[in-house]
Amino acid sequence: MPSGRTHDVITYTLAPATFVGALAFWGRPVVALAATVAMIFAGLMFGPDLDLASKQYRRWGPLRFIWWPYMTVLSHRSRLSHGIMLSTVVRILYFLAVVALLATLGLYLRQRFLYGVQTTWGVEFRQVGRGMGEFWRRTDKEYFWAAFAGLWLGAAAHTVADLVVTIAKKLWQAV
Numbered sequence: 001m002p003s004g005r006t007h008d009v010i011t012y013t014l015a016p017a018t019f020v021g022a023l024a025f026w027g028r029p030v031v032a033l034a035a036t037v038a039m040i041f042a043g044l045m046f047g048p049d050l051d052l053a054s055k056q057y058r059r060w061g062p063l064r065f066i067w068w069p070y071m072t073v074l075s076h077r078s079r080l081s082h083g084i085m086l087s088t089v090v091r092i093l094y095f096l097a098v099v100a101l102l103a104t105l106g107l108y109l110r111q112r113f114l115y116g117v118q119t120t121w122g123v124e125f126r127q128v129g130r131g132m133g134e135f136w137r138r139t140d141k142e143y144f145w146a147a148f149a150g151l152w153l154g155a156a157a158h159t160v161a162d163l164v165v166t167i168a169k170k171l172w173q174a175v
Contacts, residue, residue: 042154
């Protein structure tokens with residue numbers, strides 16, 4: 001398996017090609033930039049190695065606690081963490097769920113202790129859901145598709161690099 005530094009080099013090396021490819025596909029520099037930033041983010045902080053105490057995990061700093069359940073539930077290099085397509089979807093859904101739960105907690109605590117309003121988790125969760133839904137409705141979907149493509153490419157580059165090194169090591173040992 002390549003080191004974290006090698007994965008970082010691969011990520012930075014792919015950035016210009018990602019921008020050019022996204023620009024050719026979408027024809028909009030800002031959308032291409034969104035894809036490129038998402039790819040770099042995936043390569044550095046949102047990739048497959050969040051299933052262990054890796055460089056990606058440590059880069060989350062004080063927020064890395066949000067990845068602890070993900071790390072404890074998924075085994076390293078499982079299809080859910082390192083699969084070419086599924087792993088990116090799993091990480092996005094997991095992250096959105098954590099954000100929704102943290103936002104719900106924040107709203108609940110704000111209403112209850114700052115304003116003294118009696119509220120429930122359900123009320124606050126529905127408010128978060130409405131806010132996320134409204135954000136989805138108002139945002140140009142090309143940005144979401146570009147961000148997903150970038151997140152996928154960053155994770156796929158990581159997984160492919162892992163596979164290439166693993167196969168090369170097996171071949172080397174066989175010789």
